[in-house]
Amino acid sequence: MRPDALSDLLRAVRIRGAVFYHVNCRSPWSAESPPVGEIAGIVLPGCEHVMEYHMLARGHGWAAVQGEPPVRLGAGDVVLFPHGDGHVMSSAPGVTPIRREADWVFATRDTPKPMAVAFHHGVVEPGTLPAFEIDTEIMCGFLGCDARPFNPLLAALPRLLHLPAAQAGDTVGRVIDLAVAESDAARPGSGALLERLAEMMFVDAARRHLDSLTDDASGWLAGLRDRHVGRALALLHAQPQRDWNVDDLAREAGLSRSALHERFEKLLGDTPMRYLANWRIQLGARLLRDTRAPVAAIALEVGYDSEAAFSRAFKRLTGQPPATWRRARAQAVVSSAR
Known part of the structure; x- marks a missing residue:
C-alpha cells in the first residue's frame, strides 16, 4: 500500500465514536446543544477533545452555530461540529430551541444508549412518537480524539462541517440506515457496532472535506492534497525514524529545498523539520500511553538517537517528561472509569 498520512494521523489520535440519541421529531421542533466542553466528561470520559455530530435518517432540518448562517439539511446528510461549538438543530430557523442542559445529560x-428521544411542539421527552407523527429522524452522537501533543487535523476542520447526501453516493445513507436498525434492534454487540459506524462516518467526513477544498485553502488537509507537500507528508509519516534533512525530503518530494520549505509553510504554517519533530512526539505519546515499552526503546522507535534527546523534545511540546506524562495518562484512565 502507498503511504497514507491521513490514516496514520487518525490512528495516532485515537478516534472514538458513540451514538447517544435516536431522536424523532414532529414539527415544529428545535434543540440547542451546549458547548460540548460542558458535557464531554459525561458522554466520552477520558477523551481530550470531543465533537458532536448528527445524521439525518429522514426528513429535513437546519443546523446553526452562532455567527454563521444556518445550513439546511436533508435525509442522508451529516453535520459535525469539530470544535465542540454549541449549536442549534431545528425544523426551521427562528424556532425557539429547548436547551439540552448538562444536568439532563x-x-x-x-x-441504555442510544437513548430514544422525542421532540414535538416545544416538548422533549424520552421515548418515541407514533410512527405516523414522525417527520424527521436523527441519529446523534459524539466523537472523541486526542488533541495533544499534536493533532493538526482539528485546526483544518471548520466549525460546522456539512456533508450532503448528494455528494456521498449511497455509502453514508447505508451507514445511517444501519445505525437506525441497530438502534431499534438493540442486539448484543449493537453498541460496539454503532461506535465503529460513527468512527467510519468521521473518516469519510474528513476525506470528503479534503475533496471539497478550494485551490486557495490552507491547513493540514490542503497540504495533504498538494502534490509535493502531500508526498513529503507521506514520506515523513511512513518513515518517521529516518534521519531526515530538508535536502533529502525535498529531493524525494520532487521540489527544491527552498520551494518545499516555502510551500510547506504556506499550507501548514510550519517547517518540514518542525512538523517531523511534532509528529515523532505524537507517535511517542501513543506508545507511552498504549504500551509498557521503556522510554529509551520508544525514543529509538520514533527517530531519536537517545532517551535524553527524546525527553527534551517531549517536554518542550507537552510541558512534561515522558515518564511523568505516562503516569498522568494512566491515572486519568483510572479516574474516568470510576
Missing part, C-alpha cells in the same frame, strides 16, 4: 448517563 448527567441524569440520563446510565440510560
